[in-house]
Amino acid sequence: MNYYAADVVFPVAGLAIKKGVVAMDEDGVVKGVFNPGEIDETLIEQFKGALIPGFINAHCHLELSHMLGVVPRRTGLPIFLSTVINERGNHEMKLEEAIEAADKLMYENGIQAVGDHVNSAVTAKIKETSPIKYHTFVEVMATTKEDVVTRIDIAKEIEFHFDYKHSSITPHAPYSCSKFLFKTLKRAISEDNIISIHNQESDEENKLFRYKEGEFLDFFEKMDVVMEDFRAQARNSIQSYLPYYTCQE
Numbered sequence: 001m002n003y004y005a006a007d008v009v010f011p012v013a014g015l016a017i018k019k020g021v022v023a024m025d026e027d028g029v030v031k032g033v034f035n036p037g038e039i040d041e042t043l044i045e046q047f048k049g050a051l052i053p054g055f056i057n058a059h060c061h062l063e064l065s066h067m068l069g070v071v072p073r074r075t076g077l078p079i080f081l082s083t084v085i086n087e088r089g090n091h092e093m094k095l096e097e098a099i100e101a102a103d104k105l106m107y108e109n110g111i112q113a114v115g116d117h118v119n120s121a122v123t124a125k126i127k128e129t130s131p132i133k134y135h136t137f138v139e140v141m142a143t144t145k146e147d148v149v150t151r152i153d154i155a156k157e158i159e160f161h162f163d164y165k166h167s168s169i170t171p172h173a174p175y176s177c178s179k180f181l182f183k184t185l186k187r188a189i190s191e192d193n194i195i196s197i198h199n200q201e202s203d204e205e206n207k208l209f210r211y212k213e214g215e216f217l218d219f220f221e222k223m224d225v226v227m228e229d230f231r232a233q234a235r236n237s238i239q240s241y242l243p244y245y246t247c248q249e
């Protein structure tokens with residue numbers, strides 16, 4: 001057993017322990033957290049600073065790593081989205097390098113598990129060798145009825161490239177998925193499929209759902225997105241789509 005102490009130890013649960021001690025076996029598995037004095041001092045390796053359990057990055061887009069610094073800040077979500085969509089193709093050979101650098105940066109900063117959203121399989125290779133544990137969420141989006149089946153098929157094809165135990169298909173966002181997509185997807189995926197949806201990231205999203213107003217309408221027009229059948233719901237977005245996940249049919 002190895003013992004590590006630091007000025008402060010943060011256990012997974014409970015209060016921080018001043019001069020706490022972490023016991024770790026040869027495989028790096030934490031076997032216990034102790035108060036100072038509970039472990040023989042001579043066995044302990046001392047560190048300055050804090051010992052903290054691995055961080056979780058619950059929402060990442062690793063495949064957009066090459067866009068770091070490209071998108072201006074504080075422009076609001078619809079402008080952010082159109083910039084990402086329009087600029088994401090400008091990468092030439094830098095994409096893989098940027099993905100590798102981002103993976104490394106996360107690990108070096110203590111991130112040990114990541115929920116990562118994808119629209120392609122470009123991150124599959126790095127995920128196989130990275131020390132980080134990834135769960136890959138393959139996004140699907142479609143606002144028109146005729147696109148739905150094709151988009152789900154494409155998502156399944158992309159998912160095939162990732163570790164099947166740690167990947168799933170997810171609706172992208174309430175505003176980018178029609179009701180028909182939500183209904184069809186529910187039938188197309190297994191019951192234990194984990195989703196991670198971009199939910200109410202801006203006030204504009206609720207304006208769209210409640211009143212069919214706001215910046216999202218300009219965004220859809222600019223992006224040539226047809227909002228087939230979209231009507232004001234008199235409810236916010238989560239109230240509109242959640243029934244597709246909680247009601248038994």
Ligand SMILES: [Zn+2]
Pocket residue numbers: 059060061117198
């Ligand atoms: Zn996202």
